[in-house]
Amino acid sequence: MKAAPETLSPEQVAFLVRQRVARLATADAAGAPHAVPVCFACSKDAIYIALDEKPKHVPPTRLKRVRNIIENSSVALVADRYAEDWSLLAFVLVRGRADLLEPGAGEHAAAVRLLRGKYHQYETMPIEENPVISIRPERVASWGTLEAPRTDEPTVLDAVRGRRSVRRYLPREVAPELVDAVLEAGRWAPSPHGRQPWRFAVITRGETKERLARTMGEEWRANLVMDGQAPEVVERRLEGSRRRLLDAPVLVLLCLYLEDLDTYPDAGRQQSETTMAVQSLGAAAQNMLLAAYDRGLDAGWMCAPLFCPEEVVEALSFDPKLVPHALLTLGYADGDPPRRRGRRPLEDLLVYRD
Numbered sequence: 001m002k003a004a005p006e007t008l009s010p011e012q013v014a015f016l017v018r019q020r021v022a023r024l025a026t027a028d029a030a031g032a033p034h035a036v037p038v039c040f041a042c043s044k045d046a047i048y049i050a051l052d053e054k055p056k057h058v059p060p061t062r063l064k065r066v067r068n069i070i071e072n073s074s075v076a077l078v079a080d081r082y083a084e085d086w087s088l089l090a091f092v093l094v095r096g097r098a099d100l101l102e103p104g105a106g107e108h109a110a111a112v113r114l115l116r117g118k119y120h121q122y123e124t125m126p127i128e129e130n131p132v133i134s135i136r137p138e139r140v141a142s143w144g145t146l147e148a149p150r151t152d153e154p155t156v157l158d159a160v161r162g163r164r165s166v167r168r169y170l171p172r173e174v175a176p177e178l179v180d181a182v183l184e185a186g187r188w189a190p191s192p193h194g195r196q197p198w199r200f201a202v203i204t205r206g207e208t209k210e211r212l213a214r215t216m217g218e219e220w221r222a223n224l225v226m227d228g229q230a231p232e233v234v235e236r237r238l239e240g241s242r243r244r245l246l247d248a249p250v251l252v253l254l255c256l257y258l259e260d261l262d263t264y265p266d267a268g269r270q271q272s273e274t275t276m277a278v279q280s281l282g283a284a285a286q287n288m289l290l291a292a293y294d295r296g297l298d299a300g301w302m303c304a305p306l307f308c309p310e311e312v313v314e315a316l317s318f319d320p321k322l323v324p325h326a327l328l329t330l331g332y333a334d335g336d337p338p339r340r341r342g343r344r345p346l347e348d349l350l351v352y353r354d
């Protein structure tokens, strides 16, 4: 057990910011203890807990934890990691003085920002209207392997490595909630200036898929003929692509939307702005692929709309400001995909490291 007066060490802060829940212990004037699970955010000097709108029987300021803090500001908060592999167990225990920060105070606004940054659920809750509990650490103790990765549940890296492109699907419907989860992952992609320069379209109706397949097929036919491909090869490839679109239960079309981006007087910077938007659309697509995999869905990526964006916009009667870029197919794989491509070793990709 390691104790440090007053401040959290960088390792303790790093551990706390990864934890989604902690337990807050308070006591009334007579010393009767009370403990509740809490969502919290932390800076290196303080821990903040919102008085939020999760279903509760009493208004936030009548909560037992709040009444206790008013009577007795001495509190403890513990955040811990449990794993069946006990070499990964760890906790940080903070003891200190709790205060109620009232709305309007500078620290209150900063605390609300931290809490909203950590929990997206707070974005739509008026937590700024309630006091925020702050805890100033007076004694901090920690134990265990604070820096260990979470290994008791699938990690992001598991999804990154496990995901693969799927091109043939079972005729099985995808629940709308799963599609929503995939779109939600796209929404959280990083983007230039945070402007989210993309819009998504979800296509499930056979008639719409048919229209899209016909439009993109015409463009591809012209390109394959231009490339000098034999007519029977052209027809075979077109039919394969058409079937792929029609047989996928769900199509998600990612379109670039540049209207909210910055404008520059010079073409160079304008081009970079557009490139950033395209990079960010790729990040949204990857978020969606990973979320699909995480939810037990399979997915594939088709670049076809990129070659005929205007035609796709017209065929689907979209806003002409949208630029269709990437098409994701979603569904359940009709068996393991036959073409699993390996990856170059990292040494081939890493050109510099010091």
Ligand SMILES: Cc1cc2nc3c(=O)[nH]c(=O)nc-3n(C[C@H](O)[C@H](O)[C@H](O)COP(=O)(O)O)c2cc1C
Pocket: 163, 164, 165, 166, 167, 301, 302, 303, 304, 339, 340, 341
């Ligand atoms: C920008 C982009 C465009 C792609 N376009 C297509 C496509 O049109 N058709 C296709 O079958 N796969 C397409 N893919 C999927 C790649 O072929 C696939 O990701 C790659 O072969 C690696 O295989 P994996 O995804 O199974 O790991 C595309 C991928 C990216 C990133």
